[in-house]
Amino acid sequence: MSSTAHAADHHADDHHHETFISKYVFSQDHKMIAKQFLVTGMFMATIGMLMSTLFRIQIAWPGEGFAIVNFFLGDKWAPEGIMDPNMYLALGTIHGTIMVFFLLTAGLSGTFANLLIPYQIGARDMASGFMNMLSYWLFALSSVIMIASLFVETGPASAGWTVYPPLSALPQAMPGSGLGMTLWLVSMTLFIASSMIGGLNYIVTIVNLRTKGMSMTRLPLSIWALLVTAILGLLSFPVLLSACLLLLFDRSFGTSFYLSDIFIAGEALDYNGGSPILFEHLFWFLGHPEVYIILLPALGLTSEIIATNSRKPIFGYKAMIGSILAIAFLSFIVWGHHMFLTGMDPFLGSVFTFTTLLIAIPSAVKVFNYLTTLYKANIQFTPAMMFSLGMVSTFISGGLTGIILADAALDITVHDTYFVVAHFHIVMGFSAVNAMFAGVYHWFPKMYGRMMNQKLGIIHFWATLVSGYGVFFPMHFLGLAGVPRRYYTNSEFPLFDTFIDMNVLMTVFAILAALAQFIFFFNFFYSMKRGPKAPQNPWRSNTLEWTTPVEHIHGNWPGDLPVVHRWPYDYSKPGKAEDFVPQIVPLEDGEVDGEH
Amino acid sequence: MGFLLGFAAFLLAVVLIVQIIRVFELTSKLSGTDQSKISYKDNRTRAYSWLAFMVWYFGLFIWVVIKWGPLILPEAASEHGATIDFLFDLNWAILVIPFIITHVVLVTFILQYYAKPGSKATYITHNNKLEMIWTIVPAVVLTVIIIYGLNTWNEYNGDIDEDAIHIELYAKQFDWTARYAGEDNQLGKANFNFINITNPLGLVTEETIKIRIQELTDQIAELEEELNHVPKDGLKESEKLAAIHHKESQLSKIHAFRRNNELSKNAAKDDKLVKVEFHIPVGRQVSFSMRSQDVIHSAFMPHFRAQMNCVPGMVTRMRFVPTITTAEMRKKTGNPEFDYLLLCNKICGAAHYNMQMNVIVDTPEDYAKWVAEQTTFHAKLMASLGLPETNNQLAQNIQ
Ligand code: HEM
Ligand SMILES: [Cu+2]
Ligand SMILES: [Cu+2]
Numbered sequence: 001m002s003s004t005a006h007a008a009d010h011h012a013d014d015h016h017h018e019t020f021i022s023k024y025v026f027s028q029d030h031k032m033i034a035k036q037f038l039v040t041g042m043f044m045a046t047i048g049m050l051m052s053t054l055f056r057i058q059i060a061w062p063g064e065g066f067a068i069v070n071f072f073l074g075d076k077w078a079p080e081g082i083m084d085p086n087m088y089l090a091l092g093t094i095h096g097t098i099m100v101f102f103l104l105t106a107g108l109s110g111t112f113a114n115l116l117i118p119y120q121i122g123a124r125d126m127a128s129g130f131m132n133m134l135s136y137w138l139f140a141l142s143s144v145i146m147i148a149s150l151f152v153e154t155g156p157a158s159a160g161w162t163v164y165p166p167l168s169a170l171p172q173a174m175p176g177s178g179l180g181m182t183l184w185l186v187s188m189t190l191f192i193a194s195s196m197i198g199g200l201n202y203i204v205t206i207v208n209l210r211t212k213g214m215s216m217t218r219l220p221l222s223i224w225a226l227l228v229t230a231i232l233g234l235l236s237f238p239v240l241l242s243a244c245l246l247l248l249f250d251r252s253f254g255t256s257f258y259l260s261d262i263f264i265a266g267e268a269l270d271y272n273g274g275s276p277i278l279f280e281h282l283f284w285f286l287g288h289p290e291v292y293i294i295l296l297p298a299l300g301l302t303s304e305i306i307a308t309n310s311r312k313p314i315f316g317y318k319a320m321i322g323s324i325l326a327i328a329f330l331s332f333i334v335w336g337h338h339m340f341l342t343g344m345d346p347f348l349g350s351v352f353t354f355t356t357l358l359i360a361i362p363s364a365v366k367v368f369n370y371l372t373t374l375y376k377a378n379i380q381f382t383p384a385m386m387f388s389l390g391m392v393s394t395f396i397s398g399g400l401t402g403i404i405l406a407d408a409a410l411d412i413t414v415h416d417t418y419f420v421v422a423h424f425h426i427v428m429g430f431s432a433v434n435a436m437f438a439g440v441y442h443w444f445p446k447m448y449g450r451m452m453n454q455k456l457g458i459i460h461f462w463a464t465l466v467s468g469y470g471v472f473f474p475m476h477f478l479g480l481a482g483v484p485r486r487y488y489t490n491s492e493f494p495l496f497d498t499f500i501d502m503n504v505l506m507t508v509f510a511i512l513a514a515l516a517q518f519i520f521f522f523n524f525f526y527s528m529k530r531g532p533k534a535p536q537n538p539w540r541s542n543t544l545e546w547t548t549p550v551e552h553i554h555g556n557w558p559g560d561l562p563v564v565h566r567w568p569y570d571y572s573k574p575g576k577a578e579d580f581v582p583q584i585v586p587l588e589d590g591e592v593d594g595e596h
Numbered sequence: 597m598g599f600l601l602g603f604a605a606f607l608l609a610v611v612l613i614v615q616i617i618r619v620f621e622l623t624s625k626l627s628g629t630d631q632s633k634i635s636y637k638d639n640r641t642r643a644y645s646w647l648a649f650m651v652w653y654f655g656l657f658i659w660v661v662i663k664w665g666p667l668i669l670p671e672a673a674s675e676h677g678a679t680i681d682f683l684f685d686l687n688w689a690i691l692v693i694p695f696i697i698t699h700v701v702l703v704t705f706i707l708q709y710y711a712k713p714g715s716k717a718t719y720i721t722h723n724n725k726l727e728m729i730w731t732i733v734p735a736v737v738l739t740v741i742i743i744y745g746l747n748t749w750n751e752y753n754g755d756i757d758e759d760a761i762h763i764e765l766y767a768k769q770f771d772w773t774a775r776y777a778g779e780d781n782q783l784g785k786a787n788f789n790f791i792n793i794t795n796p797l798g799l800v801t802e803e804t805i806k807i808r809i810q811e812l813t814d815q816i817a818e819l820e821e822e823l824n825h826v827p828k829d830g831l832k833e834s835e836k837l838a839a840i841h842h843k844e845s846q847l848s849k850i851h852a853f854r855r856n857n858e859l860s861k862n863a864a865k866d867d868k869l870v871k872v873e874f875h876i877p878v879g880r881q882v883s884f885s886m887r888s889q890d891v892i893h894s895a896f897m898p899h900f901r902a903q904m905n906c907v908p909g910m911v912t913r914m915r916f917v918p919t920i921t922t923a924e925m926r927k928k929t930g931n932p933e934f935d936y937l938l939l940c941n942k943i944c945g946a947a948h949y950n951m952q953m954n955v956i957v958d959t960p961e962d963y964a965k966w967v968a969e970q971t972t973f974h975a976k977l978m979a980s981l982g983l984p985e986t987n988n989q990l991a992q993n994i995q
Contacts (some may be wrong), residue, residue, distance in 0.1 A: 028774065085947065085949070089943065089945075089946070108809065108841065134916045159943060160943045164891075164892055164943075166892070167892065167944060167945065171943055172891060173891050173944075174946060198924075214647045223800055259908075259909075260908065261788045262890055262908050262909075263768075263791045263890065266847060268791060273701075276907055276908065276909070277910075310717060311711070311716075311717040312718070312719070313719065313720070315720065315723075316723070317722070318722070319727050332634060341894065341903050341905050342912070343907060343910070343912035343913070345911060346750065347751075349749060350746050350749060350750075353742065354746075357741065360734060361738065364731075364733055364734040365727070365730065367698060368727075369704060371701050372720075372726070374702070374706065375709070376709060376717060376718035377709045378711045378716055378717035379710045379711055380639065380641070380711050381642035381643060389702065389979065392702060393653075396694070397695065400695055401691075403691060403738075404687055404691075407683070407687070407745040407748075408745065408746075409679075409683055409751075409752060410683060410684060410745070412680065412752060412901055412902065413680060413898060416896075416941045445632075449630060451630075452631065454631050454634065454638075456616070456620075459616055466647070466649070469653060469656065470656075473660065474656075474660045474664065475666065478659060480882065480895070481664075481668045481898075482669050482898030484896065485946065486948060487949035490949075492949060493937070493939070494933065495937065498667055499664070499667065504662060511609065515609040515610070515612075515613060518613055519613060523672045531631070532631055535632060538631075538632030544932050570718050571717065571719075572717035572718065573719050574719055579716065593719075595721045595722050
């Protein structure tokens with residue numbers, strides 16, 4: 001409120017006084033907040049990645065001691081370098097939580113919604129700079145608490161990132177369900193508050209602050225995706241919040257929302273009438289939309305990048321918007337596919353199978369539209385473009401196995417096995433990570449006013465794509481052999497132990513994948529300080545952010561806000577001198593705008 | 597060995613990165629610094645690198661199928677399992693086509709349309725006919741998948757046969773107990789308030805009711821005694837009061853059981869409990885019901901394509917008809933050590949990775965013999981109390 005008014009009647013060239021604190025720490029400027037989200041997300045992701053290498057080492061060489069495992073986990077959790085089973089579960093849990101929420105929800109949406117929404121719709125800033133700042137700081141605080149939970153005596157939360165009770169509710173069930181779990185819940189509560197404050201702000205900004213001429217059908221797909229993502233978050237995160245609060249009550253105040261008939265540690269507990277299944281319903285009512293909260297921004301960013309670097313309009317703009325909306329709607333009525341085997345009514349299972357398979361249709365449409373965009377294009381292989389094409393590949397590879405999992409009958413055999421781990425890493429983790437990298441390479445010049453190095457970007461891309469598939473492609477076969485996930489070791493089963501060489505292979509690739517990210521870190525931080533200065537519109541793109549000056553200024557545009565005259569995809573339009581026509585260029589006489 | 601391998605990979609990667617960074621430093625000095633443009637040569641190389649990628653990716657696919665394909669689950673050992681396997685094959689046959697086509701198209705377009713000196717893109721925005729086709733084709737294919745899928749799902753959830761064998765799988769951290777219904781082919785009632793050392797599944801019989809009433813009454817008396825004698829100590833006192841309260845409520849629930857379940861009270865007497873391995877006969881439906889003592893577990897029998905969660909506070913069910921005996925499967929797989937497995941497939945704590953039971957599929961004759969050899973719950977209970985099996989004293993002693 002105040003800050004909109006403040007930004008609007010402010011002329012960008014009047015530099016008011018800013019202290020270090022108000023500029024870099026408690027900033028209310030969307031560009032700075034975007035960078036804060038990005039760097040915090042990267043920091044959390046590094047921890048999550050390190051955790052995955054540690055637990056991968058355990059699966060590949062069970063029972064062998066490793067100095068490096070001992071170095072990170074200490075004598076308590078890894079005596080003689082052999083990981084404790086509880087610690088294995090804890091690492092998996094925090095790894096999953098960090099990757100899903102801290103990297104790919106806050107890190108991805110937080111960064112790009114903040115960066116792109118005001119820029120691409122032609123606004124001076126977010127509707128509320130203060131709420132925006134609040135959103136970041138709640139996220140930062142929740143990150144700190146999540147990290148702090150790693151150091152508590154009984155270990156961090158260990159019941160899996162889905163924290164199903166009673167396992168997560170009872171400290172007697174596993175040490176991680178003590179203080180560690182309480183901190184997990186507190187951290188997630190703050191996280192949800194952050195997401196909701198952020199999301200509300202994104203929606204209001206997009207709906208109210210579009211510049212003159214920026215009709216909904218002239219919005220870049222990135223903004224469409226971020227808008228729908230924010231709506232999804234706003235509708236589903238409150239449900240997770242209530243699930244977490246009820247769990248907190250069960251844990252701390254003796255209520256029985258999720259607990260009943262439990263005998264543990266030699267004692268019958270005094271809980272009556274609750275149901276763990278209730279938690280699962282509440283959790284997945286968020287949990288499934290959550291995967292699209294991760295995926296839609298990824299699809300939005302890559303749509304922009306692919307169009308720009310194909311020098312061609314995105315194929316089927318309206319169909320792309322339609323698919324985003326269809327996916328968003330369907331994502332609310334499929335959550336039961338995570339619960340086929342909880343004893344739910346088989347008829348309900350059938351309904352969820354049906355709705356889930358429906359999602360494959362808009363998803364397929366998206367893929368076909370990406371491919372057709374490349375047809376008769378003039379492709380520039382920037383690192384951002386490479387990562388976007390990588391995302392097309394992973395989205396296909398992972399999406400197809402989703403059709404298997406959606407089928408309740410097939411899920412009987414592969415539910416909770418490594419098949420699922422392979423599926424969701426490829427379709428959600430890998431795709432979104434690809435898109436996030438694409439976004440960083442593409443918009444780095446906008447964020448830091450300098451260019452990243454392309455060659456390193458390409459090396460980083462191939463190292464990531466190849467080692468990523470190296471980890472997750474063979475993993476499907478573990479699942480088809482019936483190997484369950486969240487097993488500390490497979491060597492207790494002679495039947496599964498035959499896969500030990502595959503486990504070694506996957507771990508080697510996982511280590512390579514992790515190391516490849518250091519190429520990125522180097523490129524990122526080196527370019528931030530020493531990269532060549534960026535031109536105003538390095539990728540010759542149509543969208544509004546590239547009409548702002550390279551140096552960040554308060555209010556984004558010096559002088560008046562830009563006026564929009566056309567859709568964002570006039571690349572290689574016949575009869576134009578250049579192969580791009582920015583949105584601010586007026587239509588010529590008789591020129592038709594948009595898809596027609 | 598493993599350590600060396602890991603270490604070697606690590607070293608290799610470090611060397612790689614150092615080299616890359618050196619190359620980077622050199623090239624960025626040499627090659628000017630306009631990072632927004634791509635030379636034609638670089639663009640071409642990057643386009644062709646996608647071809648190399650596709651070859652590698654498809655190669656990986658084939659290699660993995662050849663190397664690890666044979667290790668996936670053998671042919672299904674249950675009636676509905678065969679249908680599931682067929683559905684799997686159908687799905688794979690359908691899915692591999694778009695997988696290959698889309699990747700080939702992706703790489704073909706990349707090779708065809710990478711920017712060359714003087715090349716231009718064609719302005720194409722959409723094509724309603726084409727978009728219609730690729731919406732309808734997936735829709736039709738999915739309809740086929742859905743119909744087959746739901747039929748299979750309904751088969752898995754079919755009715756319980758009249759002559760089905762009833763077995764309960766009871767999960768707790770971290771092992772399984774299988775309970776057979778005994779001669780009456782009826783699983784007796786159970787409740788967690790009855791669990792104690794002699795009755796790990798909390799079965800309800802005349803005797804266990806008495807035992808628990810006695811036990812709880814004694815414990816309450818002991819706690820009250822302590823309360824009266826130990827000097828006042830706020831915290832401990834309130835803890836003890838809470839414990840008494842809790843035990844009294846348990847007691848009242850047990851009394852309620854005694855009043856309400858007269859008829860089924862003794863169905864548990866002839867139930868048979870086994871651990872480590874359990875037997876089922878080939879060709880006859882086995883109807884499982886699942887319970888859990890503490891947290892959620894999942895009863896997963898991959899070879900029978902059967903799985904169902906075990907949830908504290910509720911009873912879940914599944915059923916299947918085994919079609920291949922263990923002995924036959926050993927021959928088929930060429931592995932004399934082969935055993936069907938029941939394993940836990942829902943994270944349940946530290947030893948989740950080792951919560952297993954062997955399943956033996958017998959011929960009907962062998963099965964009958966094996967079942968006859970198992971002792972009933974009642975016999976075990978009396979033996980553990982040091983009483984003869986027909987003793988009525990217990991029942992009379994306690995009201
Ligand atoms: C270096 C890259 C990565 C490796 C090697 C890796 C490896 C793994 C493995 C092996 C598991 C299964 C643990 C188990 O079930 O026993 C796992 C779990 C998981 N991973 Fe990753 N992962 C990586 C990156 C990611 C990313 C980018 C995401 C983002 C979506 C992600 C999300 C998850 C989630 C949600 C789980 C489930 C955690 C749970 O079981 O509670 N991972 N990861
Ligand atoms: Cu889902
Ligand atoms: Cu278990």
